[in-house]
Amino acid sequence: MPEAVLHKISSNKAFEGELTKYKFKVGSCVPHPVAQVLIIILSLLHPTHSQSAALGGLDAQFNLFLPPNAAHAKVPVLVYLAGLTCTEDNGAQKGAFLGVASGQGIALLFPDTSPRGAGVEGETDSWDFGVGAGFYLNATNPKYATHYNMLTHITLELPQVLEAAGIPIDFKRQSIFGHSMGGHGALTLYLSSTNKQYRSASAFAPITNPTKCPWGQKAFTGYLQGGIEEAQSQYDATELIAKAKDPVHILIDYGKSDDFFLKGELLPENFLRAARESGYDEVQFADDPQALKSGRDSRTKLILVHKKFFDELPCYVMQISKSRLTDAVALTVLHILPYILEVHFPVDDSGFESGFITEIALRRLRAVSAS
Numbered sequence: 001m002p003e004a005v006l007h008k009i010s011s012n013k014a015f016e017g018e019l020t021k022y023k024f025k026v027g028s029c030v031p032h033p034v035a036q037v038l039i040i041i042l043s044l045l046h047p048t049h050s051q052s053a054a055l056g057g058l059d060a061q062f063n064l065f066l067p068p069n070a071a072h073a074k075v076p077v078l079v080y081l082a083g084l085t086c087t088e089d090n091g092a093q094k095g096a097f098l099g100v101a102s103g104q105g106i107a108l109l110f111p112d113t114s115p116r117g118a119g120v121e122g123e124t125d126s127w128d129f130g131v132g133a134g135f136y137l138n139a140t141n142p143k144y145a146t147h148y149n150m151l152t153h154i155t156l157e158l159p160q161v162l163e164a165a166g167i168p169i170d171f172k173r174q175s176i177f178g179h180s181m182g183g184h185g186a187l188t189l190y191l192s193s194t195n196k197q198y199r200s201a202s203a204f205a206p207i208t209n210p211t212k213c214p215w216g217q218k219a220f221t222g223y224l225q226g227g228i229e230e231a232q233s234q235y236d237a238t239e240l241i242a243k244a245k246d247p248v249h250i251l252i253d254y255g256k257s258d259d260f261f262l263k264g265e266l267l268p269e270n271f272l273r274a275a276r277e278s279g280y281d282e283v284q285f286a287d288d289p290q291a292l293k294s295g296r297d298s299r300t301k302l303i304l305v306h307k308k309f310f311d312e313l314p315c316y317v318m319q320i321s322k323s324r325l326t327d328a329v330a331l332t333v334l335h336i337l338p339y340i341l342e343v344h345f346p347v348d349d350s351g352f353e354s355g356f357i358t359e360i361a362l363r364r365l366r367a368v369s370a371s
Contacts, residue, residue, distance in 0.1 A: 006165045009061070015102035017067040019092060023059055024161055054157045055115040056147035062158065063092035063110040064167070067102045076173035077107040079154065079198075081189075083180030084215075085132045088112045091179075107169050109162075111154050113181070118147035129218055135210075136185030137235050139223040148223055155189060155197060177202035180260075183252070184210055187237035191244060200249035205258055208271035209238040215265050238267070242274040 009021040054060075067075055078101065080091040092098075092110045101108050114134030120143060123130030139148035159171045176198045178186035183206020190201035210216020211228045220231040232239045241248070254261060254268050261268070 005161060014065065015067075015099040017065055017070070017098070017102045019063060019065045019098065021061065021063050021088075021092075023061045025057075025059055054149045054153040056118065056149075058115050058117050058147060060115075060153065060157075061112055062088045063108075064162070065092065065098055065101060065108040065110075066168070067105045067107060069105045070107060070168045074168045074170040075105055075107045076175075077109055077169045077171065079109045079111070079174060079176040079186075081111065081136060081154070081176065081178030081182030081185040082113050083178070083182050084113070085127050086113050086182075087132070109158065109169075111150075111158060114150065115147040120144060120147065128215055129222055133181065133219065135181060135216075135219040135223065135235070136189060137219075137223060137231075140225040140230065141223055142225070144223050150185075151189065154185075155193075174198055175200040175202075177204075177251075178206070179204045181207060181215070183207065184216075184235075184237065187250070187252075188235050188240060190250070191237060191240035191248070192234050200251075202251040202253075204253045205260065205266055206237070206252060206254070206268070207266055208252070209236060209267035211236045211239065212270065213265045213267055238271045238274045241271060242278055244278055 005024040007023045009023050011018060011020040013019075069075060080095065082088070082090045088110045090110075092108075098108065112134075113132050114130070116131060118131075120130070123144075127133070134148055134150040136150045136154065137148075138151045139145045159169075162169055163171065174197065176186045176190055178184070183203030186201045186203050187206055187208065190198045207213060207215055211220065211231050216231070216236070217228060220235065221227045224230045224235075234240075241250075252268060252271070254266060258266065260266055
């Protein structure tokens, strides 16, 4: 068996679990697309092999939080994708949700947002393209195709490396969430997965219709040989939800006072319209119904749920003030618990009232604790 590729950089105790930063070499540089395809095939057949084309031979770093119960059995995992300019450290150090995950026995995986050190001309010229802005896709433009393959890195390479290293994660029970560009990644990786890799997706201030906004258009025309047209079928959440037929488990949080929402970079209204036109049921609630009617941003929540049961949930969307991001992150962990831990329960009409989110969260926690 080839030598393990993981190298531990640092490790810290946190909430009775452990947060560890790893680095691994992901293979030698692959200058030709044909060789790149061959090495991807080899990496799938031999997951412990050090050769992989995902990031073209560069070092990759990520953070992994393991809850205390991982010492006794494999645990489910929630993947966090960070936003523009971020690294693998942002969510791990600033997310403030390790304690919630520890209490529920969920591992957290924090990948980087792009390859580092590729040396591609122009990759560091702007903050919203290139380094720190990989957009969670596989590049087809030959200029970027060797290194910028974050989709393969996250969905295939990292799970294979972790399993080969014997880390106790059950990848049959995983969900995904992210912020901004990472929210885009979470939604598209979830919706485009043909093997239902993730049980649910949650996103905060996500770029939900990137083929229609400046950030996405810049990324797709740069990374993809077919540009925006190529992106529509796999990398645009609004296009994907419009074609969705199966039940989906999605939570989206966004603030109406968010500057990037006002500038038209996020476009959640397009996603909601496409979801509705695709036939997903919806019910709207708010802590303050008058705030919802007036469009005020303060603690207003817009939730799309199935009318009867959460275990039949087709689409779950919440609107929340940007300043309450930490609360929203904690709610994401609560949101995915039924799907990761396979706990489901009905919600009767009495649940649809003021304080709805808190009540449902408590019900879910009680159900999980009793399981």
